[in-house]
Amino acid sequence: MIPITLSTIHNIRDLGGTKTADERVIRPGCLIRSAHLGGASAEDVEALRREHRLHTVIDLRTVKEREEQPDFTEGLHYQPLPVIEDLRAGITHEKKTEEELFPDMAYLYREMMNREGSRAGFRRVLTAIFTHDYDQGSVLWHCTEGKDRCGMTTALVLQALGVDRETIRADYLATNVINLARAQAVYERILPLRGEAFAQSVYRAYIADERYLQAAWDAMGEDYLRDKLGLEDELIQSFRAKVLA
Numbered sequence: 001m002i003p004i005t006l007s008t009i010h011n012i013r014d015l016g017g018t019k020t021a022d023e024r025v026i027r028p029g030c031l032i033r034s035a036h037l038g039g040a041s042a043e044d045v046e047a048l049r050r051e052h053r054l055h056t057v058i059d060l061r062t063v064k065e066r067e068e069q070p071d072f073t074e075g076l077h078y079q080p081l082p083v084i085e086d087l088r089a090g091i092t093h094e095k096k097t098e099e100e101l102f103p104d105m106a107y108l109y110r111e112m113m114n115r116e117g118s119r120a121g122f123r124r125v126l127t128a129i130f131t132h133d134y135d136q137g138s139v140l141w142h143c144t145e146g147k148d149r150c151g152m153t154t155a156l157v158l159q160a161l162g163v164d165r166e167t168i169r170a171d172y173l174a175t176n177v178i179n180l181a182r183a184q185a186v187y188e189r190i191l192p193l194r195g196e197a198f199a200q201s202v203y204r205a206y207i208a209d210e211r212y213l214q215a216a217w218d219a220m221g222e223d224y225l226r227d228k229l230g231l232e233d234e235l236i237q238s239f240r241a242k243v244l245a
Helices: 042-052 063-068 095-099 105-114 116-131 149-160 165-173 176-194 196-206 210-220 224-228 233-243
Strands: 031-034 054-059 077-080 138-142
Touching: 031 149, 042 054, 054 116, 105 116, 105 149, 105 210, 116 138, 116 149, 116 233, 138 149, 149 165, 149 210, 149 224, 149 233, 165 210, 176 196, 224 233
Parallel strands: 031 138, 054 077, 054 138
Antiparallel strands: none
16 A cells, blocks of 8 residues: 545545565555645646556446535546435535434444445446556545545455455554544534534545444355345456556
8 A cells, every 4th residue: 555645635545566365466546545636736636647547437336425515627538427316314425414413323234235226336436446557657535534435345345456454454454543533523513513413424425434444244144245145256357457466
């Protein structure tokens, strides 16, 4: 994993350098995860193009999220591929959802992995990532905070590449390097306005918690990629050949 430091895009890292269980390595400049690009500067996007070969941006957000904070992707290939189409407080971040008490995040993760609509979304996203021409450059995928939909997309990508669960867990929790401070700031802002219960529910929605990831894994079963998403082994093997050294 290669951290990327930019002033206008947060929670961003290149998965390059990550080792698989059979000692292969993800090539840098292929797979990037991040938070949204709604406030991205032209300079930061150009830095991603120049230094990390950025070619394609996959936006996992809902239509409403994209309307509220459109990505800046000038000069890039942009693909809106929502994992979840409807508003879901705690997972999606439209302004309306911020008015609701967020449900338990572990429950939301189980629901996200089990719902047919979400599985169809993950199938579209992973097919786009797996079939991308990496000779043209890298793929970046993101949701709003780069934690839930982005985090589970990343977990599935790493699983497809043969990365062990401890490494996947470490990448997922790395979001807290950025988001713990953000979560605390939001909690302190909301507490006097909405009370402890609401502020705590928002705080939990901003952080990456091992319990959320484990809930998703429990819901996924033994071979989620093939059994529940219906991805062909030939597609997965082709993807491995393109991005592993």
